[in-house]
Amino acid sequence: MTALLELHRVSKRFGGLLAVHNLSFAMREGEILGLIGPNGAGKSTLFNLINGVYAANSGRIVFSGTDITRERPFMVARHGIARTHQIVQPLTNMTVLENCAVGACFGRENLPLGRATEAARAAAAVVGLEDRLHLLALHLTIAGKKRLELARALAAQPKLLLLDEVLAGLNPTEIDHMIAVIRRIRDSGVSILIIEHLMQAIMSLSDRIVVLNYGQKLAEGAPAEVARDPQVIEAYLGDPKLAAELEGKGGQGSGAHG
Amino acid sequence: MSLNLLRRPFFWIITLVIAVFAISPLIGNDVQLRESLALAAVYITLASNLNLMLGYAGYINFGSIVFFGLGGYICIWLVNAQGWPLGLSLLAAGVGVSTLALIFGLGILRLRGAFFALSTIGVVEAVQAFVQNFEPWGGSAGIYLSGQVFQPLGGPARALWVIYFMMVAVMGLSLYLSYAIKTSKFGLGLLAIGQNEDAAAILGVPTPRYKALVYSVSAFLPAIAGGLYFFKSAFIQPADAFDLSLSTEALVVAMLGGQGTVTGVALGAYLYEELRGYLLVSETFSHFQLVIAGVLLLVIVLFFPSGLMGFIYSRFPRLQKVLE
Numbered sequence: 001m002t003a004l005l006e007l008h009r010v011s012k013r014f015g016g017l018l019a020v021h022n023l024s025f026a027m028r029e030g031e032i033l034g035l036i037g038p039n040g041a042g043k044s045t046l047f048n049l050i051n052g053v054y055a056a057n058s059g060r061i062v063f064s065g066t067d068i069t070r071e072r073p074f075m076v077a078r079h080g081i082a083r084t085h086q087i088v089q090p091l092t093n094m095t096v097l098e099n100c101a102v103g104a105c106f107g108r109e110n111l112p113l114g115r116a117t118e119a120a121r122a123a124a125a126v127v128g129l130e131d132r133l134h135l136l137a138l139h140l141t142i143a144g145k146k147r148l149e150l151a152r153a154l155a156a157q158p159k160l161l162l163l164d165e166v167l168a169g170l171n172p173t174e175i176d177h178m179i180a181v182i183r184r185i186r187d188s189g190v191s192i193l194i195i196e197h198l199m200q201a202i203m204s205l206s207d208r209i210v211v212l213n214y215g216q217k218l219a220e221g222a223p224a225e226v227a228r229d230p231q232v233i234e235a236y237l238g239d240p241k242l243a244a245e246l247e248g249k250g251g252q253g254s255g256a257h258g
Numbered sequence: 259m260s261l262n263l264l265r266r267p268f269f270w271i272i273t274l275v276i277a278v279f280a281i282s283p284l285i286g287n288d289v290q291l292r293e294s295l296a297l298a299a300v301y302i303t304l305a306s307n308l309n310l311m312l313g314y315a316g317y318i319n320f321g322s323i324v325f326f327g328l329g330g331y332i333c334i335w336l337v338n339a340q341g342w343p344l345g346l347s348l349l350a351a352g353v354g355v356s357t358l359a360l361i362f363g364l365g366i367l368r369l370r371g372a373f374f375a376l377s378t379i380g381v382v383e384a385v386q387a388f389v390q391n392f393e394p395w396g397g398s399a400g401i402y403l404s405g406q407v408f409q410p411l412g413g414p415a416r417a418l419w420v421i422y423f424m425m426v427a428v429m430g431l432s433l434y435l436s437y438a439i440k441t442s443k444f445g446l447g448l449l450a451i452g453q454n455e456d457a458a459a460i461l462g463v464p465t466p467r468y469k470a471l472v473y474s475v476s477a478f479l480p481a482i483a484g485g486l487y488f489f490k491s492a493f494i495q496p497a498d499a500f501d502l503s504l505s506t507e508a509l510v511v512a513m514l515g516g517q518g519t520v521t522g523v524a525l526g527a528y529l530y531e532e533l534r535g536y537l538l539v540s541e542t543f544s545h546f547q548l549v550i551a552g553v554l555l556l557v558i559v560l561f562f563p564s565g566l567m568g569f570i571y572s573r574f575p576r577l578q579k580v581l582e
Contacts (some may be wrong), residue, residue: 072459077461089460091454
C-alpha cells in the first residue's frame, strides 16, 4: 500500500495558541480515515492546512509524493484534493448545476465547460440532487446544501475527499442517506478523510481513526481499538458506557459528544 | 464554441442592436440622432466592461474612468506628437492600458470589498496627478488636435461619421465580449469569485490570475472608446479625462440595468443616456443630472438590487432562456 497523504511533524500556531502541534500521520490510498477529537482539538485547522487555506508554521504535507505544504488552495484542488465545509459555502446565486460545474471545471481534471457540465450532472446524481439541477443554491434546504457541498467536491473527481462534518444538522433519514452516499464514493475509489462528531457513524464508516486532542495525536488505530483506549475515553468519549456501545456491544445510543 | 455562438439567439440580438445603431442615423442623415447614439454607445461600452468586474467578479471599481482617460491620452498623443494613424493609435491605447491594468491589478486586487473600492479611487487620483504634471502630455492644459488630423478620414464632416461607426463597433465588441465571457469557463470562474471568493479558490478557481485578467480585459475596449471620444472632440485635458463622476455614472448604469446581465447593462446605459440628455437640455434640470443619478443609485440599491432585468425576469421568466 502506498501512502496517499503524509503529514510530517506539522505545526500551526495562531498567536499564542498551538492549534496543531507536531502532528504526523499517513493515509493509504482507498482508505476512509476518521478524524475525531473534542471541539478545538484542531481538526478543521488540519483541513485548512492540508488544502492550503492556512500555511503551516513547520512540518511537511506530502500528497501522492508531491510536497503541497506551501501551495495555495486552488493549486491543491488541481492536485486532486477536494473538500466540504463544516459551515456550508454554496455559491448562492448560482444553480446547483453551475455550482457543481465550477468544481468540475477547476478540479483535478481541469475540464472544458461542456464536459464539466456532464461531470456536474453525474456528481449531482450521486448525492441525489439530479431533480434540482436548475434551482438556485440559496433555495436549497440545509440538507440540500450539505449534499451540494459533497456534489461540488465530487465533480472535481478528486483522489482525496476531505469531509468536514457532513452529517451535522441532518435528521436520521438524511444521515442514513448521506452515509450510503459516502460508502458509494469510497467504493468508486476515492480516499476519504472525514471529521465527524456522530460517533456511531464515524466508527462504522472508518477503516482507521486518528484522535486529536489539543492539536496533538492522542491515538491512532482501528475504530474498536481506539474506542477501547483509556486515554481516548478520558479525553473525548468521557463515558465508558458509550465506549462500550461503540465497540458494538451496546444498542442504539447515538452519542454525539463534544 | 465560436460556431455554437452563431446558433444562439442572443448572439443575433446583439447583432441586431449593432445594426440599428449603425443604420438608424444614416436614414435622413440625422446628425442629432447620431450624436445622441454616439454617447449612448460610449456609455454602453463603459458600463458593459465595468460589469465584467462588478457583475461577474463582484468587485466594485470606482475608477473605471481611468481606462477611458488614459486610452484617450495615449491615442491623442500618438496621433498628435508621433503622427501615428488613428487605427494604430487606438490599438496601442487599448494594449497599453490593458497592460498597465494587469500590472496594477496584480497589486490592488489583493484587497477586497471596501478596501478595493477605495484603492480604485486612489488609482484615478494618482494617474490624474501624474498626467497633470507630465509635460509631454501638456500638463493641466492638455492636448489640442489641429483640424489636419481629420484629413486622412476624408475631412471633418466625414470623419465624424467614421468615428461614429468605430464607436458603434467598439460597443458591439463590448457586448459580444460580455456575452462570450459569461458563457465561458473563465466567466464561470469569475461568477464563482463574485459569489464567494474563498469557496471558489478551494474549488480550484485560480483567483489571483482570474481577477487580474478580468481587470485587464475590462480596460481594453474602454481605452479604445476613450481614444475615439477625445479624438472626436480634438481636445483632451486631465479634468475631463479622469472625471470621477463618469465612473459613478457607469456604476449607476450597470446597477440600474441589472449587474451581471449583458442585456440589462446595455439597456440601462441607453436609458440613462437618454434621461441625461433630456435633463441637460431641460431648463429646470440643467446640470442636475448627477443629483438624479445619485437618487437613482439609492433607490436601486434599496429597492431593486437586481435592477431592470430582475424586474423583467420576474414578469417574464421565459425571457431568461433567451437573454443573458
